[in-house]
Amino acid sequence: MGSRNRLRGAVGAAFATVAVAATLAGAQPASAAPAYYSVGEYDNCNSGYTCLWYSNAKQGAGVGFYNDAWNFATIPSSYTFINNQSGSGQNRTSGSNVTKLYNTAGGSGTARCLRAGQYDSDFQNDSFYHVASALVWASSCGSVTVFR
Template identity: 40%
Template sequence: MRHTKLGAALAGLATAAVVATTAQPANAAALYYTESSTRCLTAGYACAWYDQYGNGTATAFYDDAWDWSAIPSPYRNINNQSSSWESHGTSTYGNVRFFNYAGGTGANKCLKKGYAQTTSDGMDNLVSANVWVSTCSGYTQFSYQIRIW
């Protein structure tokens, strides 16, 4: 009887392992891409532009990026160079915090899901990291967030 329970438990674990390793989406999103329009159009990304008002080229981030200087080239050029931001987060963690220093330290501001900050708001050419969060409540937020969708 004891061997039967153990065998059933092992079979259950093997099935769970197969489900866990095959339940990922068929087309995983790129972690970064370059956006050349004045809008960050892809759902699930946060964008950082070189210029205010979403002008110029932007780098789009799909995941947390704790150190922009360490991300692949050419995307890392945005490190300490961004002046406006957008959040197109789609999940529970759709809000994004932008930090002055790598590792998520220093001054930081939170941008709500579906909003843009088109002026620097004290963060001009200072951002070096981004982290997705479930809410902006309790964090310093960008002052002039504009609803984009």
């Protein structure tokens, strides 16, 4: 009986060690891309992001978006300056990833679409200058007008 208890104790200790190791491994934060970042004048947009600049041709400050932003007025305050203020944009994703920009928070109203890899240097050409209030990722532009 004594050896059986020792065996149970050893097996229990092994399971406890595995459980603690798994807990510690799970506690490590996964490195994830930030949802937003600041883009400077004439900067290139980071791969995997859609970036919007204040003015045409990447002039002025801008914001890089990694996720949906359904209401630019509610994103972190250091980035809200882009609300209704974008003049150019670039989608630095690949494949069929598109981003739809909407003039109304919540993803409604007039919309324009940036395809994967697309850069539009002047939103005025598409009558979308300084009106974007939401950015939504999608798999296709659907019926939304594509930027030129």
